Amino acid sequence: MNKFRLFTMNWWLLHLVAIAFFFYLGHAVHFM
Amino acid sequence: MSNKTYVKSLLLIAIITLALGGLLLHIRIHPIVKIPSIVVGYITGVLSIIVVPLLFSFKKTLSYGYVLNGMLAIIGTILMAHFSIAHWPAQTTFASIILETTLPDILILWTIFFIGKALFDLETFGYDPKKPKAGVTYRYPNMGWWLVHLVGLSIVYTLGNLLWR
Numbered sequence: 030m031n032k033f034r035l036f037t038m039n040w041w042l043l044h045l046v047a048i049a050f051f052f053y054l055g056h057a058v059h060f061m
Numbered sequence: 062m063s064n065k066t067y068v069k070s071l072l073l074i075a076i077i078t079l080a081l082g083g084l085l086l087h088i089r090i091h092p093i094v095k096i097p098s099i100v101v102g103y104i105t106g107v108l109s110i111i112v113v114p115l116l117f118s119f120k121k122t123l124s125y126g127y128v129l130n131g132m133l134a135i136i137g138t139i140l141m142a143h144f145s146i147a148h149w150p151a152q153t154t155f156a157s158i159i160l161e162t163t164l165p166d167i168l169i170l171w172t173i174f175f176i177g178k179a180l181f182d183l184e185t186f187g188y189d190p191k192k193p194k195a196g197v198t199y200r201y202p203n204m205g206w207w208l209v210h211l212v213g214l215s216i217v218y219t220l221g222n223l224l225w226r
Contacts, residue, residue, distance in 0.1 A: 051139075055222035060143060060148065
């Protein structure tokens with residue numbers, strides 16, 4: 030694995046989107 | 062048909078059957094009118110039945126299938142754990158945590174992950190029985206990488222639940 034691939038734009042963008050999505054999911058999902 | 066194609070088909074069928082069983086179980090035990098959030102279970106179920114097997118079928122999209130399959134298992138784990146916390150058993154005992162929470166369901170869900178992992182590993186690293194297992198545990202595509210993502214995404218989800226009301 031190329032170490033530097035970790036710091037490419039796609040990596041950051043993907044993680045930003047994933048974090049936003051799971052943060053939103055935590056807000057939106059209700060089981061009560 | 063080669064043995065490789067046959068084994069791959071069996072694993073794909075295993076994913077589809079298990080995901081279909083899971084989807085039907087969700088439809089049976091949690092009607093959408095009573096718990097609207099269960100729609101997440103329906104969407105992930107449909108993705109597991111249609112999109113994941115399609116991505117796993119082609120060499121070019123194999124990695125996407127592997128990541129999507131694992132991420133769906135993580136979403137299911139987090140949401141079912143949340144469901145159990147919201148419907149916690151009346152008495153907290155060892156037996157009630159094992160049998161009256163969604164722990165059994167979460168364990169069944171992870172079999173779908175491990176079938177996908179077997180499929181991915183066989184396709185990526187080959188079927189050579191003498192080939193040693195290589196790679197760093199916490200790096201993609203190994204198990205530690207999934208553990209890091211399960212823990213990380215659980216924290217993000219919990220923060221979203223607690224901070225954004």
